[in-house]
Amino acid sequence: MSSPLADEPVEPPEEGAEPLSESARAEYLDALGDAWEVVDGHHLEATYEFDDFAAALAFTNEIGELAEAEWHHPDIHLSWGEVGVEMWSHDIDGLAKSDFVMAARMDRIYADE
Numbered sequence: 001m002s003s004p005l006a007d008e009p010v011e012p013p014e015e016g017a018e019p020l021s022e023s024a025r026a027e028y029l030d031a032l033g034d035a036w037e038v039v040d041g042h043h044l045e046a047t048y049e050f051d052d053f054a055a056a057l058a059f060t061n062e063i064g065e066l067a068e069a070e071w072h073h074p075d076i077h078l079s080w081g082e083v084g085v086e087m088w089s090h091d092i093d094g095l096a097k098s099d100f101v102m103a104a105r106m107d108r109i110y111a112d113e
């Protein structure tokens, strides 16, 4: 069951927008899967587990295609059986709703593996 956030559009923050407040971050985090946490109030982090390197690489490629399609890019750490993801908005050096939408989209891709 993926988060309804995955159905929202990925929209860049308004010009000059501030990062989300703690309460807004908590509200969106609540709507995400358990894989994610907010680190230092600055970015989202998750680690996805796989049977081997090939499966981790395939997932990495899928979320890379999502990032290119939405023009909103995570940091991705690929290792044997594991993909670490960090997600934040570079333009505001913090979290925006679009980061939580991307996280929900990545959860949906993982759930469909």
Ligand SMILES: C[C@H](O)[C@H](O)[C@H]1CNC2=NC(N)=NC(=O)C2=N1
Pocket: 071, 072, 073, 074, 087, 088, 089, 090, 091, 092
């Ligand atoms: C230069 C490029 O347009 C910018 O980096 C775009 C593309 N990808 C992005 N990805 C993320 N995570 N945040 C951004 O602000 C962002 N902006």
